[in-house]
Amino acid sequence: MTDQLSSTFAALADPTRRAILARLALGETSVTELAEPFRMSMPAVSKHLKVLERAGLIARGREAQWRPCRLEAAPLKSAAQWIEEYARFWEESLDRLEDYLKKMQAQTHAAMPAKEKSNANGEE
Amino acid sequence: MQMEKSSPVVERKLTLTRILNAPRSLVFKAWTDPKQLAQWWGPTGFTNPVCELDLRVNGEIRIDMRAPYGTVYPMSGAFREIVEPERLVFTASALDANGKPMFENLNTVTFEELDGDKTLLTVNVRVLWEGPEAGPALDGMNMGWKLTVDRLEEYIFGL
Numbered sequence: 001m002t003d004q005l006s007s008t009f010a011a012l013a014d015p016t017r018r019a020i021l022a023r024l025a026l027g028e029t030s031v032t033e034l035a036e037p038f039r040m041s042m043p044a045v046s047k048h049l050k051v052l053e054r055a056g057l058i059a060r061g062r063e064a065q066w067r068p069c070r071l072e073a074a075p076l077k078s079a080a081q082w083i084e085e086y087a088r089f090w091e092e093s094l095d096r097l098e099d100y101l102k103k104m105q106a107q108t109h110a111a112m113p114a115k116e117k118s119n120a121n122g123e124e
Numbered sequence: 125m126q127m128e129k130s131s132p133v134v135e136r137k138l139t140l141t142r143i144l145n146a147p148r149s150l151v152f153k154a155w156t157d158p159k160q161l162a163q164w165w166g167p168t169g170f171t172n173p174v175c176e177l178d179l180r181v182n183g184e185i186r187i188d189m190r191a192p193y194g195t196v197y198p199m200s201g202a203f204r205e206i207v208e209p210e211r212l213v214f215t216a217s218a219l220d221a222n223g224k225p226m227f228e229n230l231n232t233v234t235f236e237e238l239d240g241d242k243t244l245l246t247v248n249v250r251v252l253w254e255g256p257e258a259g260p261a262l263d264g265m266n267m268g269w270k271l272t273v274d275r276l277e278e279y280i281f282g283l
Contacts, residue, residue: 005254086138089167090247094142096164097154101146104154 005082008075011055017048028070137250148235148243152209210235227254
């Protein structure tokens with residue numbers, strides 16, 4: 001099976017392509033309009049668009065002359081979800097580590113002679 | 125579906141940092157003493173009924189995380205580097221119902237001393253490989269997510 005997530009991340013590895021996606025997040029647009037802020041030749045922009053299209057991150061309209069580009073949310077959503085899962089695990093673990101260390105130090109302080117207690121404000 | 129190991133085309137990684145108000149020797153202990161690790165490992169509300177660490181290079185790690193709603197998520201791994209009190213490198217995998225790993229991460233944790241009594245903790249997570257089952261497994265720990273390209277950049281590319 002092809003690994004959708006890996007091709008998403010590969011497509012996202014390039015800053016120009018991320019900028020293109022950021023622009024498309026605002027709404028669909030033509031290739032000409034997309035190319036403007038990047039000061040790139042049309043073929044260069046087209047190359048990036050092809051990578052994004054292959055990764056399923058954008059779709060291009062079939063209508064007439066100006067095949068508008070638009071963002072395809074699903075693969076980006078999977079990538080974001082992947083990151084969120086990991087980030088959540090670690091952020092919350094580290095929150096708990098912080099609390100744990102605080103409690104442990106408070107206990108250690110509580111067991112010490114009075115002069116050491118200045119910073120220990122009994123938890124719970 | 126086959127359990128093919130696919131190597132990511134682009135490194136999927138994540139870096140988190142945290143300043144902890146505790147001396148580094150204490151923080152290092154909290155990571156390497158199984159009794160202490162069990163107190164904080166995992167998302168909010170999780171407990172760790174099994175937490176075994178064989179603290180030496182290639183020593184095994186076995187943790188069963190139990191979610192607040194009762195589901196147990198077993199995981200295993202191994203230590204790759206132990207430099208007390210500054211660096212810890214270990215692999216970690218979530219296991220499926222048959223005890224087979226669904227993916228493998230390499231975690232690098234560094235402990236830096238700050239102002240004598242604080243610690244700058246850096247956790248770097250890199251995906252070594254992911255099987256096709258990893259998606260649903262991660263979905264199991266599902267929660268709300270916010271999508272912005274900025275957030276993606278912040279986490280993947282460290283901008």
